[in-house]
Amino acid sequence: GSEMCIRDRMRRDIIMNKRNKTIFFIGIGIVAAFVIVIIFFAVRFQKERQLDLKIGEQQISNEEYLACMQSVMYDTKMQIQKEYDADYDDTFWEKKYGNKYGYEILAENTLQSLKYIHAVYDLAKENSYVEDGSYEGLKKRLGEENNSRKEKLANNEVIYGLKEYSYDLYLQYEMSSIKEQYCNDKTREGMNLTEEEIVEHYNSRDWIFGEEAEKADLETARVAVIRELREEKYDAIIEQRVENSQVSGDMESMNQFTLKNI
DSSP, rough: OHHHHHHHHHHHHHHHHHHHHHHHHHHHHHHHHHHHHHHHHHHHHHHHSSSEEEEEEEEOHHHHHHHHHHHHHHHHHHHHHHHHOOOOOTTGGSEEEEEEEEHHHHHHHHHHHHHHHHHHHHHHHHHTOOOOOSSSHHHHHHHHHHHHHHHHHHHHHOOOOOOOOOOHHHOOOOHHHHHHHTTTTTTTTTTSHHHHHHHHHHTOOOOOOOTTTOOOHHHHHHHHHHHHHHHHHHHHHHHHHHHHHHEEEOOHHHHHHHTTTT
16 A cells, blocks of 8 residues: 555655656746847847938948938928928928938938048048048047137136037047138148139139239239139039048938938
8 A cells, every 4th residue: 555655645746846847947048039029129129219321431320310310301392381381380300202201301311411421531541641430430530629718718728719619510520620720731632723723714704802802813813712722623523522422321211211310
């Protein structure tokens, strides 16, 4: 009788162990499935939030795109209002103007501005005006400039211009500085002008100087003629680079990203 009790107990223990193992593995399976679902939705959510856009070899971050989008938003709004006689309201960006929605026009203008900025900084890096032509490099220089101004103010030193630069103002300041450096160096592409080019540009319009507003001769106007001609050539170089920009990514997701972040 005792042996039978032992055998019964062993059978019950075996059955319980099998049942416990089954429950354990079912639990593991449920947890694994739950984790997979979480990962799937996390990846999908991240993809929806992450901008898929490259200019040349540089990936455009969400932050860079949004900074540029904010800088062109006002001009884009004015453009749409002028071209389509549209009133600004809560649904302004979601309305259709011609064959495009407002947010699509904003996305196009943002992309065009990004292409221009990258063209300027690619040229600047090639000519050693900046070490890092990326958005992160620009932000680093902005931070260093603002810290320098803050320290000078704390030490009662004289500073010229603003106490602190915003991103937009510093971008415009640095791009103007790059243009000036390039145009002042006649060793750069397009900057070594021939006399024929100078005369032709002088003859293209009247050059007025002085309080009497009299037409200046070439020698009086020469410095201004050369400066303007070099600036025009620089602008043409940048525009050609913008035109040749290689853009890759999902443009529809860029449009949706723009709409979600207006």
